[in-house]
Amino acid sequence: MESYPQDQSEFDALLASEEACRAYLASIRWPAGFVCPRCAQPKAWVKTTGVWECVHCGTQTSLTAGTLFQDTRSPLRVWFQAIWYITGQKYGASALGLQRVLGLGSYHTAWAWLHRLRRAMVRPGRDRLHGVVQVDETFWGSEQAGKRGRGAAGKTLILVAVEHTGRKLGRLRLLRIPDAAGETLIPAVQDLVAPGSTVETDGWAGYGGLAKSGYQHQVLRTEAIEDLLPQVHLVVALVKRWLLGTHQGGIQVSHLEYYLDEYTFRFNRRTSHSRGLLFRRVLEYAVQVDPLRESDLRAKSTQ
Numbered sequence: 001m002e003s004y005p006q007d008q009s010e011f012d013a014l015l016a017s018e019e020a021c022r023a024y025l026a027s028i029r030w031p032a033g034f035v036c037p038r039c040a041q042p043k044a045w046v047k048t049t050g051v052w053e054c055v056h057c058g059t060q061t062s063l064t065a066g067t068l069f070q071d072t073r074s075p076l077r078v079w080f081q082a083i084w085y086i087t088g089q090k091y092g093a094s095a096l097g098l099q100r101v102l103g104l105g106s107y108h109t110a111w112a113w114l115h116r117l118r119r120a121m122v123r124p125g126r127d128r129l130h131g132v133v134q135v136d137e138t139f140w141g142s143e144q145a146g147k148r149g150r151g152a153a154g155k156t157l158i159l160v161a162v163e164h165t166g167r168k169l170g171r172l173r174l175l176r177i178p179d180a181a182g183e184t185l186i187p188a189v190q191d192l193v194a195p196g197s198t199v200e201t202d203g204w205a206g207y208g209g210l211a212k213s214g215y216q217h218q219v220l221r222t223e224a225i226e227d228l229l230p231q232v233h234l235v236v237a238l239v240k241r242w243l244l245g246t247h248q249g250g251i252q253v254s255h256l257e258y259y260l261d262e263y264t265f266r267f268n269r270r271t272s273h274s275r276g277l278l279f280r281r282v283l284e285y286a287v288q289v290d291p292l293r294e295s296d297l298r299a300k301s302t303q
């Protein structure tokens, strides 16, 4: 049974202390209960440092080791408040908003937190799209559309894949790609879409190998002026509006993947109205992703 806070008052009541936050995270990290990694015994002393010490062999296991929260100097309670804030923001969280809510001293700190948390918005090993999937590429950060294929150097390309049943949109995947050559596009589609699915594209030669790669490839052609790929183009318009609106266009290309992940997380859960469930999902992903160190962030932000 998945438990999560239903609203603000439950959040405040259930996760009021560091101890309660640790117990909650432990229930997510070890859903079947803690088991010692050395002797497989289930009994442990829970230390105030967040360490589980096996009562049989004394092996110490850190609750946060190997998770997004590894090496953090901040209490879990503050991380939980940050995640709660983010999942309550319908149109995307801003570093400034997070700084205010948590009373963080610097904007940079808030920004770094937000970037860490965005990594927990992608389910590790997530399912690929299936059914009927419309696929196209779009440019980001450049007014003039350049050549496709290998001539796209210097521009940022995003591969967009969206499931649909007629006009009804399903799940979305966004992937930054270096170019739109066939050698890039085919493996990228394989990453995002399960074999056997119907993949709809325009007539671009780069998609020519899809049929040989196990897909039902549907090349859409029209002589009319109406939009060839309406579902995927609607999503492209939404993503771009969100990137420009929520983030005021102030996005470094080196960080684009993080923003795409946040958008995908929100889009794929757009019909879920439970803030508590989103909160729980972010924590579930957070215990599965590698820790991100401050030095990684610095390296990224100077790119």
Ligand SMILES: [Zn+2]
Residues within 6 Å of the ligand: 036, 037, 038, 039, 040, 041, 054, 055, 056, 057, 058, 059
């Ligand atoms: Zn043990």
